[in-house]
Amino acid sequence: MSSTERAHDPVGGTEEEPAGGTDKEPDDEAGTAEFVQEWRNAAYNCYSSGHKFCREVCPVMQVTRNEVHTPTAFHANVVAMEKGLLSIADVARDYVHCTGCGACELRCPNTLFTGDFYRFRTRTVQLVKAARALAVDEGIHQPGWQRWVEATSRQKSEPVLGGEVPVSQEHVADWAAGLDLPIGGETILFCDCEGAFHRTSVPRAAAKILKAAGVEFGLMREQWCCGGPAAEMGYVERAKEFARHNVDDWRAVGARRIIVFDPHDYISFTEDYPSYFGDEYDFEIVLFVELLAELIRDGRLELTNPVDRVVTYHDACRLNKRKGIHAAPREVLRAVPGITFKDVDHVTQWSYCSGAGGGLPIERPDLTAEISRRRVEQAAALDVDTLVSACVWSERPLTEQGGKRADPIEVLDLLEIVALSAGLED
Template sequence: MPDPEKRPETTPEKRFAEEWRNAAYNCFSSGHKFCREVCPVTQVTRNESWSPTAFHANVVAMEQGELEIADVAADYVNCTGCGACELRCPNSLFTGDFYRFRTRTVDLVKAVRGLAVRQGVHQPAWQRWNLLTDERGHEPVLNGTPVDQARVRDWAAGLDLPIGGETILFVDCEAAFHRTSVPRAVARILNLAGYKFGLMHEQWCCGGPAAEMGYEEQARRFARHNLDDWRAGGVRRVLVLDPHDYVTFTEDYPAYFGDAYDIEIVLVVELLAELIREGRLTPHVPVERTVTYHDPCRLNKRKGVWREPREILRAIPGLTFHDVDRVTQWSYCSGAGGGLPVEKPELTARISEQRVGKAAELGVDTLVSACPWSERPLSEAGRARSIDVVDLHELLAESLGVAP
């Protein structure tokens, strides 16, 4: 009988690999690497260590005792969480083939980042970002924008919005503190349509960025706070304008709270398209621009939302709309997701430059987005090509005559 004292040590990496081995081996053993050409990071770096295939291969190596999390944690920074690799993977594409397994690269990357944090392996900018978020209740945002709890509703000054109620509008940190014209446009549009809503008593960050960077415990605490605030205010429905919040509220929160989570989550873009169809909103002010639309990855690739933004654009008089060549699963990424602009802003900039370059090929003067986080790096890239980057909600507000 083997001596228990001589059994191989079960390391955290090996325990982690046992949980993720099916996902890892299904990728590692296929060898197709179809995911590389749709991965925004691989497109601009050609670094195989940062490819979706490598992310899975590392787990196989950890199971075999060849790698520790400290050896590879920094590689997992290089993922925007866009999900393009999952859509392109044959495990997902070919229903009924011998794999019979859907690739879960986005979940795997989050899980590896979480393992790294639990093992005390931190990325410097991510660690500082989350310490500041924990201290302030909100993300620090970028470029030194003032952030604190007392200012979270400053964007709504003069709009006379109630606090609490059955329906509230949740405004992400980037929009609440930096892109304040976006939530103001949304509020004015909803008021024009007679759609009643309020604001939270004490809104904190959704917790999604912390979860994406591996700070799982912090993410759960923030989620618990927000859910408790909603319940205390009698909230049954939460409107969200940011795709990152939408994914957090429809995927992370249900995983945290299970059947106890019965809050309806409504994406503002889908709501606005519905209000236009019902005749409660009628764009009438011509907007003379030649535009294309940037699909936020978390709407298009992750949640399958791509029709409604185009409905809104086609309802605006004066627009000349040129669609991209990949309008559903294969849309381009801005590089602004998954914590990448926090730890590697230079890589986000390269991805955004590539995205704006694709827009320039269409001969447009404006790139329209529906994601506050994508608009910052896209705007910086757009200036070099004389292409404006405009938020979809603001564009609609202009055509409705209620622009801030």
Template sequence: MFLEEWRDAAYNCFSSGHKFCREVCPVMQVTRNESWSPTAFHANVVAMEKGELEVSDVAADYVNCTGCGACELRCPNSLFTGDFYRFRTRTVDLVKAMRGLAVSEGVHQPGWQRWNRLTDQNSHEPVLDGVSQERVRDWADGLDLPVGGETILFVDCEAAFHRTSLPRAVARMLNLAGYTFGLMNEQWCCGGPAAEMGYGEQAQRFARHNLDDWRAHGVRRVLVLDPHDYITFTEDYPRYFGEEFDIEVVLVIELLASMVREGVLTPHVPVERSVTYHDPCRLNKRKGIWQEPRELLRSIPGLDFRDVDRVTQWSSCSGAGGGLAIEKPELTAKISAARVDKALELGVDTLVTACPWAERPLSEVGTIGVVDLHELLAESLGVGEP
């Protein structure tokens, strides 16, 4: 079944032979390992169809992908060049499918297996010690937010437990704007990380729980601050549930940009920093969302914003996506260091991002300040926390 589904995709990549994808791949940039290139991921399928390889021979290679999607953007097949190529390259989906095939055949990566076992036990990812269902709303202490309602704010595991100042900043800005929202009754992990690592059954079980919880409490709209959740809710959940999934999914960055644009929120406190922006892969490359973050940065008084064009940023990544940071943290660290080096070339003192998962490895490089866009905006709106 797997080979039937992916045969054409593999041959379309293998036969074209362009390999433009390699130079924008964050893993290839720091390793130069051809076995970990987007081209190799497709070539392996060709070899499997010919009986030359088994999934157990290559499963470990598929760890080396952040799921950023840069390879797809650079592929001539995806660009529909001339009349030759009329095929959408889907390397990210292929990597996820191969990881799922490996798990189904009992081929596990130790870090991923442990991570998903703990996630299954605790209903949340083990982003730090002591993660539990009882603590998922601790970040909102003192904010007097209701549970349930037509609109709720979904706070991913990293932000809910490790980066609590981020959702607090978001809640304060929404309250300042008079925007009515609540919190989820019993929030579990979105399931996206499990799906990316090949644990599809667990991912769908978590998704089922969340959707049922939303329905039971009258939720019609879900606000998300994390790009990974946004991908999961707008791509995975509709695929799991079809027409049953009729929940509106709203990215907080886009909502805040519209509020600033319409004058509902007006940044007025000067923020004296020189900054550049790191596009989260799942916003810029995967979803085409790049204008709104820049609108917000340009609205903040005192900010010296030194930008590079969005296409240039297709080759930039923090290395934190696709489970890479869990199985190979040392490789994520190299990718983050390369990203920070690009920022330093612009002469800035701060790298701004809009993804809590990217913020941790970028901050650990230690040679530049790293701040989340939501928190930077909250500071300029006068509702930031020390």
């Protein structure tokens, strides 16, 4: 099969191979052998079972219908690499087509058909990250990802903005203007790049909620990107540089507890950072939405203003599917007076995704747009006027697609809804 045939999909037509994909000969046999050794058992578990249950919950496969974009193909590639039939150069572009949502892992019988005596979860997301890292190590780059990570390294934050507004350390805390937030302290609020520069209403809502509930917290002296996106794109050493800086900054200001409102940061701080630093990493990582449910439950935050909206909730993939967190955001929404909440259970939402994760919007924005369009249409079928998310990264493509409808659907963050009800909005 030619590379052109391998890359065909119905959204973007026949996808051309990216120009200038390598910067050296991909002949690192030792790296490939180590990769195959680590992932061969998982690959054979998938390949030998013959099932393909994961396909219809995969947001990319739902759109492209391309065999090479499936979780089963990601594992079969490893089998072929072990037998010398493929190299990472042959398949690196295939691994672009994953949002890292984790739906395939939950739907896999290898995950589902195990009893309490044997806890096992298929690790497709980690396999994809490892394949991308192998490609980068062998000098095989996806041009959009390479530019993105290089820009992040220069600016210390992701290049989430176009136009004249600068993304830089000088402006990373502009979102907090007028809130009189201190630097440092035992508890730090970490604001992701998308929130810091694009959807600034979310970190402002977060800070106001914490202050209203009497939670003492501060900001970092110099906040860099969490490094998660670089790691997802295969640039692990760059990711470790960001992580090292952030951990050193936390220690320098005496932080022990880190509050995050972005699920991508939460994944980075609870999975990537412990793998980088081991026992040295001893911070408490608090997910804002779980803290928020606790504050409301304990009466420390009162929601008194009715919010007259008909809403449904979009389960952020990295909360629901990756971390099993689905109860807290629903508890919060049901505590907001005036809201009509039309829920879709969290298991059904295994097949829902915004398409905004795993670097997909950078290399395949056409796919992200179509995945988000389908998610918005699923919400529209419930006759709602608002789609609520707890992930700032999902909100950009969902907002774009919601605004294109003849009957627009507004996309709001859960923290924005709560700030409205608590009377804390700007």
